[in-house]
Amino acid sequence: MSETQGKISGAEIGRMTNLASGTLYPILMRLEEAGWAESSWEVGDPHKLGRPRRRLYRITDVGIEKAQLAVREITLPFKGFAWR
Amino acid sequence: MGSSITRSLIKLAVAWLPRSQRERFGEEWQSHVDEVPGKVGKLLCCVGFLFAAYNMALTTRRDRLRSRFERGLIADIQFVAYNMAQSTRRDRLRSRFERLIADIQPDLETKVPILQKKAEPLEITMERLEITKQLKATIPDDVALYVAQNIPSNRRELALDWLVVYSAMIGTKITLPYAKRMLKSCGLAPRKITIESIRKMVARARMRVFPKPGRRKRP
Numbered sequence: 415m416s417e418t419q420g421k422i423s424g425a426e427i428g429r430m431t432n433l434a435s436g437t438l439y440p441i442l443m444r445l446e447e448a449g450w451a452e453s454s455w456e457v458g459d460p461h462k463l464g465r466p467r468r469r470l471y472r473i474t475d476v477g478i479e480k481a482q483l484a485v486r487e488i489t490l491p492f493k494g495f496a497w498r
Numbered sequence: 499m500g501s502s503i504t505r506s507l508i509k510l511a512v513a514w515l516p517r518s519q520r521e522r523f524g525e526e527w528q529s530h531v532d533e534v535p536g537k538v539g540k541l542l543c544c545v546g547f548l549f550a551a552y553n554m555a556l557t558t559r560r561d562r563l564r565s566r567f568e569r570g571l572i573a574d575i576q577f578v579a580y581n582m583a584q585s586t587r588r589d590r591l592r593s594r595f596e597r598l599i600a601d602i603q604p605d606l607e608t609k610v611p612i613l614q615k616k617a618e619p620l621e622i623t624m625e626r627l628e629i630t631k632q633l634k635a636t637i638p639d640d641v642a643l644y645v646a647q648n649i650p651s652n653r654r655e656l657a658l659d660w661l662v663v664y665s666a667m668i669g670t671k672i673t674l675p676y677a678k679r680m681l682k683s684c685g686l687a688p689r690k691i692t693i694e695s696i697r698k699m700v701a702r703a704r705m706r707v708f709p710k711p712g713r714r715k716r717p
Binding site: 423424425426428430431432433434435436437438439440441443444445448450460465466467468469480481483484485487 | 527528542
């Protein structure tokens with residue numbers, strides 16, 4: 415639906431991962447700042463689309479590598495989901 | 499009216515962010531809310547944005563430079579992966595029993611195997627990233643009996659989820675003392691209700707509703 419060339423909107427990610435908006439966006443922001451994910455605006459004029467533009471996210475090559483590492487490591491001691 | 503409330507909430511949330519990010523998240527969150535069905539869903543989503551903005555504002559630049567930043571990101575990904583697997587498992591169970599929903603209260607002997615069956619392996623699958631992993635955990639009879647006897651039905655599945663996930667993540671076997679300690683730390687352990695505890699709770703609630711009056715002036 416909102417998927418264009420492997421890019422996906424925040425709302426769609428929320429539905430897929432079952433994460434609430436309050437949890438999802440800080441994670442996306444951190445991943446983006448670390449360069450593990452990148453985002454860009456949906457192509458199109460909001461006036462013509464008749465709705466605000468979506469921000470589409472895409473995982474980078476570094477992100478894929480790190481995600482694979484993270485899931486491989488998942489049996490290690492796992493403390494504190496949230497941090498700042 | 500609904501949309502004006504959501505717009506105000508987004509505006510309020512965005513105001514917490516640094517100036518450079520306000521415009522971006524204002525538009526992004528507005529488009530997110532448009533995709534959420536139902537007024538209550540939209541409202542809850544906007545409340546979530548308030549929490550998100552607060553959290554994002556707290557993550558300062560200094561934090562991002564710290565060495566533990568990467569560890570935190572790894573934990574974030576693990577959390578997302580676990581959450582996805584958990585929701586898939588719930589959906590699967592729901593769809594399996596969708597047509598069989600009935601108000602049946604099973605006896606204790608039935609509850610124990612149901613709980614053990616529910617603790618089936620947790621599968622993490624991220625097709626896009628070609629990642630699959632299975633987390634296994636078995637619930638011993640005595641732990642299943644403890645959960646069935648002591649945890650009320652509305653919290654039983656949550657208790658089970660916590661036990662399975664913690665044991666799978668930490669890589670330890672689930673034993674009865676471990677389960678008791680773990681459920682206590684999650685606030686899921688059974689609480690004893692006594693007359694004294696009821697009296698204390700009511701007194702605390704009354705204090706909140708009717709705070710102590712100040713000194714009255716004498717006429």
